[in-house]
Amino acid sequence: MNLNATLLGEMITFGIFIWFTLRYVWPFIMKAMQEREKTIANGLAAAEKGVQELEDAHRKTAEMLHKARLDAAELIEKAHQRAADMIESAKAQAREEGSRLIELAKGDIAQEREAARHELQRQVSQIAMTAVSKFLGTGVDVRQQQAALDKFVTTLSMKEAS
């Protein structure tokens, strides 16, 4: 084992190689690796987030669907209710209208009858007046007689009505 100047040469060479690696190799590779690490970490985080969001979306959709179903059922229920109400009110209105028409007709009939009676009364009293004036001559106080006659006729009509 003979030591010689090779030793010094190797020390210098070694130093130069270390410097070269330190200056021109290590930082670049480390930088690339760290950047990739970060990218991968970000990607994984994004994927995680995506999964989370998808889950949320699924849940939200389910919720919305459920709510929509409930709303629809409620609407249908309301519509049924309303339809029933409308039919009911239409029936009630029709009944009312019918009875009103009947009332009206009854009133008309009563009026007609009254008018007919008045007419009859008038005609009877006229006939009676004519008959009486013919019977007693002309010296009859028409006005006086008329009142008596009217009274008579009223009695008559009352008798007839009863």
Add this chain to the structure above:
Amino acid sequence: MVENPASSSEYIQHHLVNLPLNLRNFTLTPDGGFWTLNLDTIGFALFLGISFCLIFRCVAKRATSGVPKGWQNFVEMLVSFVDTQVRETFHGTNKLIAPLALTIFVWVFLMNFMDLLPVDLLPLGARLAGVEHLRVVPTTDPNLTIGMALSVFCLILFFNVKAKGFKGMGKELLHSPFPYLLPLNIVFRLIEEISKPISLSLRLFGNLYAGELIFILIALLPWWTQWLLGVPWAIFHILIVVLQAFIFMMLTIVYLSMAHESH
């Protein structure tokens, strides 16, 4: 394959001699004393280290934070592996430790890996080119392992000073592990610190040197038995090659984190 014992030992010897460059007169002779450069060690170490730097630099330049492909995948795997080890061992933030660990791991691995090439392949080519000696595994040269360990040792000292200051380091030197047992503490600390680069360098050197030697011994056997021993040893050696690179890296991190934290 060599027949007689004399040429066997010659063969082994031949494989364990570096290609020398005498720095005094710049000839390829081994008589320069300390001022000799092992050209093969330096050359292969430089070639492998520069390959590592260029490949990793190319990948680093084109690194995208998108989907990684091919080489980037491979490099990122190594980088994140080293980064994990550093994070688990070294508590605190330091920009130097992780790139240092990556450099050690990949460079030492590549140099160790040369051991898996057939022992005679490159030396044969070198001989054809007129070069007498060539050792292709730089980590079987203690000059390289001790050089690296000494660099790490310097970093340990630097981190000690950086984390605790001269005052704090001196205090620690004098007062731990036993309060007020000054001389003993200093001796303990010296042994502890000096053992670090020695164990670091000799472990790597010893493992690879032994592995190489066994490959050389296997190469001495008759050709028809070589695969019987060579293949299992090579497979086992794949493990050793990676393991030793990992151990060198890991121990460096551990030593530096020890230096960074107080005793």
